[in-house]
Amino acid sequence: MKKIVMMLAAFMTMNLSACSQGNKKESKEMTKVLVAYFSATGTTKGVAKQLAEVTGGKLHEIKPAQPYTDADLNWRDKQSRSSVEMKDKTSRPAITDKFKNMKDYDVIYVGFPIWWYTCPTIINTFMEAYAFKGKTVIPFATSGGSDIKKACEDLKAAYPDVNWKEGKLLNRATKKDIEAWVKTLTNDLSNMSTIYDYKALSNKGKEVNFADYKGKVLLVVNTASKCGFTPQYDGLEALYLKYKDQGLVIIGFPCDQFGHQEPGTNEEIEEFCRLNHGVTFPLMSKIEVNGENAHPIYKWLESQAGFAGFAPEHKLSKLMDEMLSKADPDYASKPDIKWNFTKFLINREGKVVGRFEPTSEPSDLEKPIEEQL
Numbered sequence: 001m002k003k004i005v006m007m008l009a010a011f012m013t014m015n016l017s018a019c020s021q022g023n024k025k026e027s028k029e030m031t032k033v034l035v036a037y038f039s040a041t042g043t044t045k046g047v048a049k050q051l052a053e054v055t056g057g058k059l060h061e062i063k064p065a066q067p068y069t070d071a072d073l074n075w076r077d078k079q080s081r082s083s084v085e086m087k088d089k090t091s092r093p094a095i096t097d098k099f100k101n102m103k104d105y106d107v108i109y110v111g112f113p114i115w116w117y118t119c120p121t122i123i124n125t126f127m128e129a130y131a132f133k134g135k136t137v138i139p140f141a142t143s144g145g146s147d148i149k150k151a152c153e154d155l156k157a158a159y160p161d162v163n164w165k166e167g168k169l170l171n172r173a174t175k176k177d178i179e180a181w182v183k184t185l186t187n188d189l190s191n192m193s194t195i196y197d198y199k200a201l202s203n204k205g206k207e208v209n210f211a212d213y214k215g216k217v218l219l220v221v222n223t224a225s226k227c228g229f230t231p232q233y234d235g236l237e238a239l240y241l242k243y244k245d246q247g248l249v250i251i252g253f254p255c256d257q258f259g260h261q262e263p264g265t266n267e268e269i270e271e272f273c274r275l276n277h278g279v280t281f282p283l284m285s286k287i288e289v290n291g292e293n294a295h296p297i298y299k300w301l302e303s304q305a306g307f308a309g310f311a312p313e314h315k316l317s318k319l320m321d322e323m324l325s326k327a328d329p330d331y332a333s334k335p336d337i338k339w340n341f342t343k344f345l346i347n348r349e350g351k352v353v354g355r356f357e358p359t360s361e362p363s364d365l366e367k368p369i370e371e372q373l
């Protein structure tokens with residue numbers, strides 16, 4: 001009882017704002033974006049460049065082996081090259097500069113001018129030159145006034161294995177317009193990402209690629225050594241020992257953002273966990289989980305599963321609710337991490353399947369873990 005009262009006092013005086021002790025060397029989100037475009041007269045090229053800037057994607061020009069001359073582009077002339085190509089659905093104008101690393105890209109924006117209400121057949125050449133099956137492809141276009149609808153329908157019908165996202169006409173689009181469009185796509189795109197897209201630094205500062213955990217069930221926990229919930233290390237280690245042979249891996253991310261309860265160095269944290277709680281599951285370097293400097297893996301985790309609610313029967317739930325409401329009456333509607341020992345359960349496909357707040361004891365997680373194993 002005395003301990004709880006002391007904790008209450010400590011919680012109440014805690015500074016809920018983020019401390020900025022994050023490790024700035026952490027790697028960035030790994031979803032790779034390509035902005036590929038064909039442009040005969042430079043208009044689509046202009047928006048493609050802006051799109052690459054906004055998305056941070058790599059820009060790639062789809063270059064015709066034989067460039068289009070003005071005469072080729074004369075749509076009034078039924079015999080011009082473009083007219084002939086657009087009339088022949090099987091025409092596949094050759095392209096130069098094959099893009100070598102397409103397999104590394106998950107999201108591909110494909111840009112083109114609208115020709116005869118649809119996309120130029122050189123886009124078919126492009127689509128057939130690479131394995132886009134299962135990749136996310138997002139069309140964009142410029143035109144003299146026609147919309148992009150028919151082009152999108154034609155592409156979807158021709159390449160049904162591709163994960164098509166709704167295309168966008170970017171006539172006279174400003175950078176702001178493009179930013180707004182990309183923002184609407186971001187949520188959608190984050191839904192298709194997995195934990196395997198992320199990297200972090202181990203407790204010893206070595207890069208850990210989460211793709212190496214493919215096929216495992218993961219429990220990702222933000223930890224702290226001087227918190228009322230710190231004894232959960234024992235329960236977490238017990239879970240790890242019980243289920244590790246069946247494929248469970250627990251990964252601890254120490255974080256000092258909640259009440260300054262993880263002040264130590266990575267070395268000190270590791271020693272504390274090993275000596276006091278016999279921790280053998282992997283610990284990462286200390287990171288931030290909330291705010292501007294939040295580690296990308298946490299930005300992603302929070303985008304996948306919002307606040308799960310405190311367990312009603314837990315003795316600290318009421319206290320947590322009071323403390324957090326005081327700082328932000330609307331806290332429950334926000335997905336950020338509320339306190340140390342928030343747990344995310346990841347299935348064998350790298351997707352978040354559960355979020356458990358600090359008031360869920362590790363032993364409460366046995367059933368959900370077993371369901372994934």
Ligand SMILES: Cc1cc2nc3c(=O)[nH]c(=O)nc-3n(C[C@H](O)[C@H](O)[C@H](O)COP(=O)(O)O)c2cc1C
Binds near residue numbers: 038041075113143
């Ligand atoms: C052969 C040809 C056909 C075109 N067909 C259409 C069309 O059906 N609808 C339209 O709005 N604009 C059409 N346009 C205009 C282009 O879509 C528009 O000028 C576009 O922005 C050019 O992009 P670019 O500079 O990247 O090549 C056509 C242009 C050409 C050359």
